[in-house]
Amino acid sequence: MIPGDFSYHRPDSKAQALDMLRRAGPDGRILAGGHSLIPMMKLRMAAPAQLIDISRIGELKGVAIGGREVEIGAATTQHELIENEQLAAACPIIRETALQIADPQIRYLGTIGGNVGNGDPGNDMPGLMQCLDADYLLESAKGQRSVKARAYYQGAYVTAIADGEMITKIRFALPPKGQGYAYKKLKRKIGDYATAAAAVTLEMAGGVVRRASIALTNVGDTPLYAADAVDRITSTALLPPDIDAAVAAAEAITRPASDGRGSAEYRRRMAGVMVRRALIEAAGRATETADGKDAPKDGKTGGIFGWLKG
Ligand SMILES: Cc1cc2nc3c(=O)[nH]c(=O)nc-3n(C[C@H](O)[C@H](O)[C@H](O)COP(=O)(O)OP(=O)(O)OC[C@H]3O[C@@H](n4cnc5c(N)ncnc54)[C@H](O)[C@@H]3O)c2cc1C
Numbered sequence: 001m002i003p004g005d006f007s008y009h010r011p012d013s014k015a016q017a018l019d020m021l022r023r024a025g026p027d028g029r030i031l032a033g034g035h036s037l038i039p040m041m042k043l044r045m046a047a048p049a050q051l052i053d054i055s056r057i058g059e060l061k062g063v064a065i066g067g068r069e070v071e072i073g074a075a076t077t078q079h080e081l082i083e084n085e086q087l088a089a090a091c092p093i094i095r096e097t098a099l100q101i102a103d104p105q106i107r108y109l110g111t112i113g114g115n116v117g118n119g120d121p122g123n124d125m126p127g128l129m130q131c132l133d134a135d136y137l138l139e140s141a142k143g144q145r146s147v148k149a150r151a152y153y154q155g156a157y158v159t160a161i162a163d164g165e166m167i168t169k170i171r172f173a174l175p176p177k178g179q180g181y182a183y184k185k186l187k188r189k190i191g192d193y194a195t196a197a198a199a200v201t202l203e204m205a206g207g208v209v210r211r212a213s214i215a216l217t218n219v220g221d222t223p224l225y226a227a228d229a230v231d232r233i234t235s236t237a238l239l240p241p242d243i244d245a246a247v248a249a250a251e252a253i254t255r256p257a258s259d260g261r262g263s264a265e266y267r268r269r270m271a272g273v274m275v276r277r278a279l280i281e282a283a284g285r286a287t288e289t290a291d292g293k294d295a296p297k298d299g300k301t302g303g304i305f306g307w308l309k310g
Pocket of ligand 1: 029030031032033034035036037038039074075100101102103106109110111112113114115116117118119122123124125161165166167168191192193194
């Protein structure tokens with residue numbers, strides 16, 4: 001449980017951090033909250049020679065909410081996300097998800113950049129970022145590029161990041177008013193990673209699903225965007241058979257391992273249960289979006305949406 005030798009650097013600015021990363025090449029590794037990397041180093045699953053600690057770089061922290069976009073600095077902690085009232089109003093699924101990560105001590109230090117950059121399929125934020133269709137801004141001493149969360153994950157702990165790069169910002173479109181949302185996570189106990197989890201957003205107009213997004217956590221080597229499940233409910237009234245079809249389509253893309261959280265078959269089914277619960281909760285929270293021209297004047301609609309709204 002003792003890590004190998006390493007040099008520790010604590011840059012004061014993003015420019016300094018990027019320069020250190022450039023000089024370290026493949027030996028360099030970002031240290032943010034340390035709640036994933038340090039345990040991996042102690043287990044000798046990671047042995048970086050140069051640790052570059054970004055946790056005190058102010059310009060990598062904070063949340064900016066514009067008219068069209070939300071931008072989160074990579075070194076923003078999960079606790080800071082939870083505490084941010086403007087973010088909770090603009091995109092409440094962030095707080096709902098962050099509150100289900102680990103426990104308060106870990107959330108005080110663990111960062112969103114570390115959570116999405118880690119590549120651990122058990123992390124909750126990557127699935128959520130796929131659901132929100134977020135982009136990760138990757139910067140290096142040579143320049144910058146943007147990679148979609150849906151394209152970032154290539155395998156367990158294998159991502160699109162290159163030597164010398166770090167994630168500096170996470171960006172996604174500001175959710176429209178009235179969007180329904182839910183993050184449902186099954187875990188054995190507080191502080192555990194997901195047995196299975198699902199993130200859902202839903203926009204309703206005229207009593208039908210105008211737009212939806214569904215992503216899954218910890219039921220494969222990577223987070224999974226459930227495109228077929230989304231197709232099954234788009235333009236439907238979200239009647240029970242529509243939900244059944246989405247659940248079946250989501251289950252079909254899972255590739256869970258059998259482990260201490262259950263057999264592969266159990267975890268596949270639990271992924272379906274999480275999708276079902278998230279869809280129902282998201283529908284209950286959705287209100288008609290502004291372009292729901294066909295919506296009945298009394299706000300009542302058909303399908304499960306209408307039933308939930310009474
Ligand atoms: C007991 C326990 C329970 C946990 N339970 C959960 C849980 O239920 N759900 C969950 O999601 N997480 C869980 N975690 C993980 C926790 O949320 C971590 O803090 C988080 O995943 C990593 O964030 P960090 O800032 O600590 O990153 P670090 O540990 O510092 O880094 C993790 C990895 O990401 C890389 N990295 C960090 N920042 C960047 C960046 N800006 N750009 C590129 N790469 C970067 C590092 O180089 C490293 O490879 C748990 C951790 C513990 C110890």
